[in-house]
Amino acid sequence: MTDIARPLAHFVAFTAILRRASFAVAPEQTMAWLAAIDLLGPEDMGDIRRAARATLAPPPDRFAEFEALFDAHFLGAVDAARESVPSDEAPLRAAEDSGFGPEPDVDEEARESGAKATRAERLSTRRFAPAAEDATLRRFTRALPASAPRRRGYRWREAHNGHGTDVRRMLRDAMRNVGEFVRLRHRRRRLRPRRIVLLIDISGSMKELTQTHLAFAHALARAADAVEVFTFGTRLTRITRALRLRDRARALSAASLIVADWDGGTRIGEALAAFLAIPRFAALARGAALVVLSDGLERGDPAAMTEAIARISRIAWRTVWLTPLATGSGFRPRTAGLSAARPYLDELGDGRTLDSICTCVLHLAKARAA
């Protein structure tokens, strides 16, 4: 690095700190910031701070964290920058199905004390009993293509009828026919399937339903075009690929090998945060219909869960939570976590039986009533 670049290094180092704290900072943003400091003059720390906020664009809900990192780096407020949030438990991990083999990563867990036994990961492999809900799933699979949520595409396509007249195409035709309009052309916007993202809680408290949920996920993945399925308990696992197998028994056993936290503890907030923290996963939720199958019994701080749901609801087209604890149509959640999250959900529905889940998913495309 040359001498000229040395004063800049201190600024560039800050962006590296931001990235480590999982802020998204692009190189062009760093360059914009340096240009901004050059414009405003590097004398006033207030200017540098405001320029950082304007060009590095931290999301509003993380302003405080951003400011703390800024103070730590430039003002030395805390002697070491908070590179990681202090935590007494193993960070939640996200896994993805690379193939169909089991993931050999059972060793480095279990730093928890015995007092928190339910939170510790009880890693196990699970076998599935043959499902009894065949008929329901068959009906669901048949009904889904007609009622799956769709969105309007951006581009227009030629159509044989419809209300949109494609004057542009007609004019082009007319040019070829010495200015005569020979036939009426129509156009319409193509409908595209909306992605459905399914998040399945597989913690111990959901034990009885897990298998039904996975069978449902398999049916959904087979019937709809764009489906993503994740499981979460003490970690977040993407099982979409395993579920692509046609045969349900094989698909579920492939999924069961990937998922390592069957019937373990519950860290819903962290699992959802992990889902959002991986841009590739979060992008799957963008504009999608997102369905969570969980009882919402959060062991940890419900605030984390509420915040994650609030963020998800801003990304997804529709956020639906189906809980087996629902007691009827006028159900109001009793747990702190779910009642705090309620305002962000488009629907808090009945997830007690396979029938009710199927009905809810079939109605996703219906009016977006709040």
Place this chain on the structure above:
Amino acid sequence: MRRTIVGISSPRELEEALRAAYYLADEGLSTAAYLALALGKPLLLEGAPGVGKTEAAKAIAGVLGRTLRRLQCYEGIDSAAALYEWNFPRQILALRQQDNASGHVDIYRDEFLIERPMLACLRRPEETVLLIDEIDRSDHEFEAFLLEFLSDYQISIPERGTIRANAPPVVILTSNRTRELHEALRRRCVYHWIEYPAPEREMRIIMMRASGVGERAARAVVAAVGRLRREPLAKHPGIAEAVEWAQAATLLNQQGARWPEAFRRSLGVVLKDEDDLVHVGPRIDAILAEAQI
């Protein structure tokens, strides 16, 4: 990079210019706006509804002495609304009128093109400010299209070829954050999150915008509105509502209503949702009593 834009060479000077255009910007906003202008990047303003995002864009256009071209986004917005459209009746007429003697008529000339805000901004970048309002309402395809537009400042019309801006235009985007914008779009812009103004500043805004309002009424309105914004309401009162409330209450007061009564009777100017009125109703006297200094 240009240090000086229409004689403005620092955030503070921009702040003063905006004040002259009747917009009271805080330091953060004036810095972000100045940087956007100087670096030639789009300015992305986010904030709750009613904090003055659109007003900021109007004021900036005023300071620059340019016309504001506003593109209001909505679900399903397409290029015909954002970019350009062909004037079909005129094209058809031209085709009909052409006779064999005069020969070829070009129906893709400028006169048949109806320009929409984005095209207008590309063709006259030095004269326009493009405001893309409430981008969070559009679909993400439009966002992706916008990304392309904002990176190259060019569009292509199949019948005409590519149209490119000969200077980077001034583009301001606003979002109510009802959904999160794509990371790539945020990255391309200079960003500012507009908060509700601090009480002192909101008071000055009210007195500047509504000339007949006294200092006492303005102070009371700011305190009461600040209190209402902490309530769990469906729609929190914005700055415009605060200004209108101060004006309405002052008017009623001039006609003989006493102060708390004047505020209570004009409550419909601030809260425009039945549920909100029901929610606040029983406690409005307490809130007003607290606000009267």
